[in-house]
Amino acid sequence: MSEVSNLRQVEIIDMEDGKVTRIKIYGFDGEFVKADEESSPVKITIDGEDISEVIQPSTPTPKDAVLFEDGTEVQLLSGGGSYPLYGYEDGEIYRVESDGEWGFHDPDEVVRIVGEFNDEGGFAKPEQLEVIEKGEFVGNDSEGNPLYVGDYVVGVTDWYGITNTDMYLGKIVEDEHDIKGYMEVQVLAHEDVGEVFEFPFSVLPGRFRKATAEEIAKHT
Structure with missing residues (x-):
């Protein structure tokens, strides 16, 4: 069971028809998303309001090691400009490069990307990237x-x-x-x-x- 009573601990990520459908709770490693009919959502309360009817912990998209092999060019779809993608821009093309510092990031869950002016590396979720198809x-x-x-x-x-x-x-x-x-x-x-x-x-x-x-x- 999870109780959150301080709004400063919660970041609303998305809403639909005036209702919260996606939030991030600081101190929790992950996000909460809109629950489906068959789910058993955890109890989450914000300022006394139970919102467990609409949100539940999300499941990260598994990283495809073959799809994101070193040297693959990818386009960043979202997340640019904020941690852990400071200095990266949505819509720009970057290169997958696993040889470098990872810090606290899990290589099984995120993709390390670099660019011409971003050689220290940024970290994106698989769903934030689109692989650029190569010709001959x-x-x-x-x-x-x-x-x-x-x-x-x-x-x-x-x-x-x-x-x-x-x-x-x-x-x-x-x-x-x-x-x-x-x-x-x-x-x-x-x-x-x-x-x-x-x-x-x-x-x-x-x-x-x-x-x-x-x-x-x-x-x-």
């Missing part, structure tokens, strides 16, 4: 990072006449020519706007690097 692997970029169909890239050499350092942003597309060791890049943004074409160029992956989130946002 095409090779490694100039920094050794794997590239896939659908990734955005920028040129790092002037080996090519168009897809070079003047190309602000390109996108790897399906390879219709299937030339071994090459990938197809469509120019999306270029210093010379006349060099932006609808058709792609067959190029070597090592002449490019994966674009940053800032570059993608600026040129798409």
